[in-house]
Amino acid sequence: MSFKKETPLANAVFWAARKGNLALLQLLLNSGRVDVDCKDGYGTTALMVASYSAHYECVRELIMQGADINLQRETGSTALFFASQQGHNDIVKLLFEFGASTEFRTEDGGTALSAACQCAHSRVVETLLKHGASVHDQLNDGATALFLASQEGHVTVIRQLLSSGAKVNQPREDGTAPLWMAAQRGHSEVVKVLLLRGADRDADRKDGSTALFKAAHKGHCNVIEELLKFSPSLGLLKNGSTALHAAVMSGNPKTVKLLLKANADPALPNKVSLRHADYNILYTYY
Template sequence: MSLKKETPLDIKLHAAAANGDMLTIIQLLNTGRVHIDCKDNENTTPLILATANGHLDVVKLLLDHGAKISASRFTGTTALFFAAQGGFLDIVKLLISRGAIINSLSYDGATPFFVSCQCGYYEIARLLFNNGAVINGKLNDGSSPLFIAAQNGHIKIVHMLLKLGCEVDDRRNDMTTPLWIASQMGHVDIVKILLKYNANVDAERIDGATPLFKACHKGHVTVVEELLKYKPNLNLLQNGESVLHAAIIGGHFQIIKLLLQSGANYRLKNQDGFSALDFAIESKFENIRDYFYRIHKFN
């Protein structure tokens, strides 16, 4: 379906809404020649533009003049979505008070609540929850609000979601858990919280990699230290490697020492028949080669 072509007055109204130009908006609306919900080529209305740019007074003005609060872009994103995404708490409050749809969905499955968690806006997330937001919804790829908050390091939101009863080991379509993604990103404080809520320390992604494997591969020392307190798997994983192999490949000397102190077996061979010792001997990192020469000599 083709959209009605924008008129010059439509374009002016859109620009005024985006820029927070109250006087121009009033003048344009008073002409009676421009529709308050006129749309651009992405189906964006003046209300959505004013909201996305944080212009509270303009949002109120447009709503008072009958702007459609549920209007959405072709992506499914509404004014409330953009208010939540932008962190505009006062606008979120206004839109809710005027009857905005709390759980409206974007094309990829996101809601205003989801995007508030993604961006780290705790007060907005809490407000949306108190007004009926679904907290366990998922994107098309299976990401939950807890997953995305853990990925982005939003500790306060992670804690809130867990207290509200979100499943700590909820998996994305590729079987990745919040603990896995927090470990990969190096968010040690979030790793600590998830583990205290009994997250599965050995939850594997579809390729067989565990949270510890990714932390070792990425070189996140403090995350590795925390995960090791929960007795994770140090043997061969479903991906055919061990966490020690991963640490050696990455050249993460401190992590290698931590793993060996925790009982990792450097003689364990991977799916291709190479041990961690073999990897170390061939390593480009001199300190790793020397270290393994010494420990192998005395064992």
């Protein structure tokens, strides 16, 4: 966390909060010469700094001195957001004891829950959900907490969110669903969990590509195997191409071989043109 220093006393308060120097923090606050909610040029408060830095006693002292728990930084972040982002579950619980809210959002639409899910802090996720955090909140681009966890491959968090009612097929605004993103990133265990919980294997993005097509293009064989277990169909895209096209055109013989073993039809539709080298890859393994 970076912040602009304002006054010498505010500077000292921020330093004490960041370093966890409780004695100095108490001395400064008890002097009556510095506001407990003093801010830097970005709107950062000492409570945010202490929460980010995992200094429990400093957080408690600031709260007892009257710090406003729900103040927002210039970016919209709160003390709860920072504690959740960093995985400090004891501080998250403490903030909730004194009235922290899960409703505040950052400028990109992020919440404490989305931050914890993206960073795989499952204990924090559990605490946030118990205190009313919504699994349905979305970033400005439409990404849900489930989407973010799927993107990063955080299986435990994904199971928590699905058990709390997260919509497995909720896409971003560009049509990208959690399954598509997990397949694109090569997270085979995530793909398996999402499929078992009802993810639509053949849902396509606005560009027409499916999870299977993208996995084939990226050469993620473990992901392809999971997708084919769920359905042996290669799924014809709107432009007439299939996952086999993607594998061939990306020049990945291992992926081509896998798809052919799955009884993929090597008679590729004429709508998609392939280079001579691509045909060589295909028929080497057919």
